Amino acid sequence: xxxxxxxxxxxxxxxxxxxxxxxxxxxxxxxxxxxxxxxxxxxxxxxxxxxxxxxxxxxxxxxxxxxxxxxxxxxxxxxxxxxxxxxxxxxxxxxxxxxxxxxxxxxxxxxxxxxxxxxxxxxxxxxxxxxxxxxxxxxxxxxxxxxxxxxxxxx
Numbered sequence: 795x796x797x798x799x800x801x802x803x804x805x806x807x808x809x810x811x812x813x814x815x816x817x818x819x820x821x822x823x824x825x826x827x828x829x830x831x832x833x834x835x836x837x838x839x840x841x842x843x844x845x846x847x848x849x850x851x852x853x854x855x856x857x858x859x860x861x862x863x864x865x866x867x868x869x870x871x872x873x874x875x876x877x878x879x880x881x882x883x884x885x886x887x888x889x890x891x892x893x894x895x896x897x898x899x900x901x902x903x904x905x906x907x908x909x910x911x912x913x914x915x916x917x918x919x920x921x922x923x924x925x926x927x928x929x930x931x932x933x934x935x936x937x938x939x940x941x942x943x944x945x946x947x948x949x
Contacts, residue, residue: 804894806904810883810913814920817875822882826894837871844868862935869928876921883914 804826813822820837827834847864854861882890883906890904 801898803891803898806882806885806887806890806894807907807910807913809894810879810910810917813875813879813882814913814917817878818871822875822878837875840867841871844871856935862932866928866932869924869931873921873925873928876917876924879917880914880921883910883917 809822809826812825816822818837818841820831820834823831823834823837843864844867847861847868850858850861850864885893885904887904887906891898895904
């Protein structure tokens with residue numbers, strides 16, 4: 795008779811902190827869904843493209859058009875993983891256990907505690923900063939480019 799080892803219960807607080815701290819690398823998805831999760835492997839690729847955009851601005855200046863596209867990828871990735879941390883942290887224990895601890899005895903893994911709330915607060919703060927920074931950078935570069943092009947046309 796084959797014996798299967800029971801899955802360890804997935805802790806909501808740990809998942810929220812992993813999404814907040816290691817979200818760019820997809821660590822939270824690897825924790826929850828394992829190494830076979832495709833989305834977990836896409837997180838570092840998108841984040842690396844964003845960091846490449848930051849490096850291009852450092853090397854070539856703010857007039858690099860490719861960086862205008864790449865930097866918002868980083869900001870939206872950071873904001874998205876912060877939003878994921880908030881979602882995990884605020885999920886009711888019953889729903890958490892139904893989604894991630896199904897088939898295991900009732901555990902405390904889905905309960906919310908002060909560490910969970912801390913992850914939510916920091917994710918809200920950091921996610922808002924990264925999202926707004928990405929939007930501001932994108933709009934600023936777009937409007938500056940429009941002004942430069944209008945000056946070229948008017949000459």
